[in-house]
Amino acid sequence: MYRIIILAAPAVLLLVSGAALAQNCCSPAVSQQGVLGETTALPQTLEAALHYEHLRSRDKYEGSTKVDDPEKTEAGWDRVLLTLAYGVVPRVSVAAVVPYVRKEKSWYLYQHDLWKVNQTEGFGDCIVLARFSVVERTFVNFREVAVGLGFKAPTGSTDKRDAGLSIPLELQPGTGSWDYLGSLSFYQGFKKVDLIAGATYVLTTEYEGYEFGDQLSYQVTANLHATGRLDLSAGLSGIVRGRDIGLSGEVYSTGQHQLFAVPGVHYQIIPKFLRLQAFFEYPVYQHFNGRQLAGDFNLRFSASFSIPFSHEEVIDDE
Amino acid sequence: MNVVRCFVVFVAASSVMLLSAGCGSDDPPTASDNHPPTISSITANPSTFHLGDLSTITVTATDPDGDGLQYYWDHRGESVLEWFSSTGNTAILTTCGCLIVDDLHTWVLATVKDGKGGEATDSVAVVVLAGEQ
Numbered sequence: 425m426y427r428i429i430i431l432a433a434p435a436v437l438l439l440v441s442g443a444a445l446a447q448n449c450c451s452p453a454v455s456q457q458g459v460l461g462e463t464t465a466l467p468q469t470l471e472a473a474l475h476y477e478h479l480r481s482r483d484k485y486e487g488s489t490k491v492d493d494p495e496k497t498e499a500g501w502d503r504v505l506l507t508l509a510y511g512v513v514p515r516v517s518v519a520a521v522v523p524y525v526r527k528e529k530s531w532y533l534y535q536h537d538l539w540k541v542n543q544t545e546g547f548g549d550c551i552v553l554a555r556f557s558v559v560e561r562t563f564v565n566f567r568e569v570a571v572g573l574g575f576k577a578p579t580g581s582t583d584k585r586d587a588g589l590s591i592p593l594e595l596q597p598g599t600g601s602w603d604y605l606g607s608l609s610f611y612q613g614f615k616k617v618d619l620i621a622g623a624t625y626v627l628t629t630e631y632e633g634y635e636f637g638d639q640l641s642y643q644v645t646a647n648l649h650a651t652g653r654l655d656l657s658a659g660l661s662g663i664v665r666g667r668d669i670g671l672s673g674e675v676y677s678t679g680q681h682q683l684f685a686v687p688g689v690h691y692q693i694i695p696k697f698l699r700l701q702a703f704f705e706y707p708v709y710q711h712f713n714g715r716q717l718a719g720d721f722n723l724r725f726s727a728s729f730s731i732p733f734s735h736e737e738v739i740d741d742e
Numbered sequence: 743m744n745v746v747r748c749f750v751v752f753v754a755a756s757s758v759m760l761l762s763a764g765c766g767s768d769d770p771p772t773a774s775d776n777h778p779p780t781i782s783s784i785t786a787n788p789s790t791f792h793l794g795d796l797s798t799i800t801v802t803a804t805d806p807d808g809d810g811l812q813y814y815w816d817h818r819g820e821s822v823l824e825w826f827s828s829t830g831n832t833a834i835l836t837t838c839g840c841l842i843v844d845d846l847h848t849w850v851l852a853t854v855k856d857g858k859g860g861e862a863t864d865s866v867a868v869v870v871l872a873g874e875q
Contacts, residue, residue, distance in 0.1 A: 495794075587827075670818075
């Protein structure tokens with residue numbers, strides 16, 4: 425059983441650490457890196473997690489400079505994600521993410537003294553990712569190098585309307601496109617600290633003449649085992665997005681590079697099985713093409729469960 | 743074996759019921775009984791405008807059966823255009839608080855539906871001028 429603790433704890437931790445929130449508020453991009461995790465689930469172990477995310481954007485940027493916004497634009501994104509990862513065989517796991525999103529954007533037409541609010545809600549696009557451990561974690565090395573391949577299916581709605589008016593695609597629960605994911609991750613565990621690094625690339629495709637920009641997210645995190653149940657983490661997570669492509673070419677005010685500082689707290693309610701986590705993402709660098717809304721902050725709360733089905737692992741407890 | 747036999751009988755009976763359900767004479771009116779609405783005009787005023795401006799889109803449509811009409815509004819604005827409000831056959835179009843470096847030549851679509859399967863769609867060209875007013 426002890427082996428399960430040692431190996432499952434970082435796996436569950438990694439399910440929710442990182443750059444999942446490192447997105448501009450109304451970006452349609454879906455979580456891929458953080459919530460999907462960077463390690464391979466243990467064989468015959470189900471790792472389930474429920475996340476709540478809150479993203480808020482209020483500042484407008486041109487390049488790396490904050491600019492006045494007479495339109496007082498404000499956008500928010502609340503999202504609940506269910507993630508499931510299962511170790512199919514040693515070294516190979518499959519993970520899935522099912523999101524439910526609520527997006528809202530308000531702005532003020534100062535020339536006309538009018539306010540407008542757009543709001544949508546619904547199930548978003550689901551992600552499936554298969555992961556393979558090139559270097560497998562063991563009792564001896566506490567190290568893993570893993571690669572992943574997956575896809576995002578267009579399960580979310582793209583035709584939400586407000587009184588007959590179409591709502592912009594960036595505010596829809598889904599993007600309409602099939603996107604493809606590739607990930608690379610590294611984990612090294614020490615007695616008191618775990619080090620985690622990873623990157624995920626999302627290759628987007630077109631939907632009805634519009635294609636969101638490709639996206640690279642990356643993260644580096646150190647996780648300190650403060651007490652038997654409490655871990656503290658500190659990390660950096662970033663996201664680079666290319667410009668969207670529309671019917672008339674590249675869309676000027678799209679695409680960005682954002683870097684966030686990500687402190688986190690992890691607490692094991694039921695050691696080995698149930699863990700609560702909280703993360704706060706604060707932007708330390710932001711650069712946007714054209715003029716765009718920038719992220720104020722992101723919050724995430726998670727509850728993670730690890731359920732081993734393997735007797736073999738339990739016997740190893742001795 | 744009896745269970746299998748019962749299952750086969752159940753499936754067969756269900757199939758017959760489902761098939762026969764579609765053969766009655768009390769069917770609701772089909773789409774062929776309905777006549778779709780027609781759009782006689784669609785206008786944008788102004789049709790060329792700056793970021794931050796409003797444009798009023800008006801569509802004029804009639805339905806040969808006198809059905810009440812519903813209006814649906816779309817655009818190919820690519821993150822630049824946004825709808826602001828709609829009332830009946832009129833909708834107000836505005837723009838994002840973003841920047842564009844080239845004039846955006848695009849179009850707005852209005853779809854009119856009669857609620858019985860009939861619909862008509864028409865479009866009007868609009869131009870958003872680069873730079874701010």
